[in-house]
Amino acid sequence: MYGAGTDTTSTSLVWAIGELLRNPRVMKELQQEARKIGRGRPMIPEEDVEKMPYLKAVFREALRLHVPIPLLVPRQSTQDVKIFGYDIPSGTQVWINAWAIARDPSIWEEPEVFRPERFLNSPMDYIGSHFEYLPFGAGRRGCPGIKFAATINELVLANLAYKFEFALEGEHSLDMSETDGMTAHKKYPILVKATL
Numbered sequence: 001m002y003g004a005g006t007d008t009t010s011t012s013l014v015w016a017i018g019e020l021l022r023n024p025r026v027m028k029e030l031q032q033e034a035r036k037i038g039r040g041r042p043m044i045p046e047e048d049v050e051k052m053p054y055l056k057a058v059f060r061e062a063l064r065l066h067v068p069i070p071l072l073v074p075r076q077s078t079q080d081v082k083i084f085g086y087d088i089p090s091g092t093q094v095w096i097n098a099w100a101i102a103r104d105p106s107i108w109e110e111p112e113v114f115r116p117e118r119f120l121n122s123p124m125d126y127i128g129s130h131f132e133y134l135p136f137g138a139g140r141r142g143c144p145g146i147k148f149a150a151t152i153n154e155l156v157l158a159n160l161a162y163k164f165e166f167a168l169e170g171e172h173s174l175d176m177s178e179t180d181g182m183t184a185h186k187k188y189p190i191l192v193k194a195t196l
């Protein structure tokens with residue numbers, strides 16, 4: 001529970017910040033929304049995050065491009081099935097490449113582009129009912145921490161955008177290469193100077 005909850009939550013936050021730094025237009029849009037909601041208060045409280053559709057779209061889009069557990073957790077088929085003409089015998093170990101699905105050009109327009117607007121006014125959600133988008137998996141073994149992870153990360157992103165201006169420091173900060181492993185981390189750390 002500890003590993004499943006911490007590594008994923010922190011890496012998805014890093015990816016979201018990385019994409020915001022790479023896309024100043026999106027960062028500006030998010031800051032405008034945050035400053036409108038914050039109205040000069042010391043911080044944006046949790047209940048106000050619900051009034052920030054652009055922030056939610058930013059979080060969704062970051063999870064689409066950077067699925068934290070790219071291959072989810074493997075399954076085993078419990079009966080013989082035929083899928084798209086392939087015979088899958090009972091007892092086969094099945095890996096689902098959620099990373100590839102989230103970048104499939106037959107599903108997503110310009111899949112490599114970070115564009116949160118695609119999630120505005122869209123029914124697409126990450127709760128496991130849209131198989132085109134499965135950052136938290138789906139079904140009985142889907143992630144039980146969705147609500148907690150989304151609440152924490154949206155709150156942090158909202159307040160970072162609300163409070164700070166960011167200037168890049170590190171030469172590799174915008175390099176979006178991934179590490180190997182069950183959880184996809186950013187290969188190079190983000191180095192930024194945050195000013196009030």
Ligand code: HEM
Nearest residue numbers: 004005008009012068072073136137138141142143145149
């Ligand atoms: C952005 C953050 C997170 C992401 C992207 C994420 C993603 C996932 C994924 C993809 C799975 C496998 C689901 C499947 O194969 O269908 C999973 C399982 C799991 N997650 Fe998360 N998770 C996150 C945060 C959390 C948090 C905060 C907690 C707990 C507080 C948590 C607890 C778990 C547990 C216990 C499982 C195993 C469930 C099972 O096998 O029945 N996760 N998570």
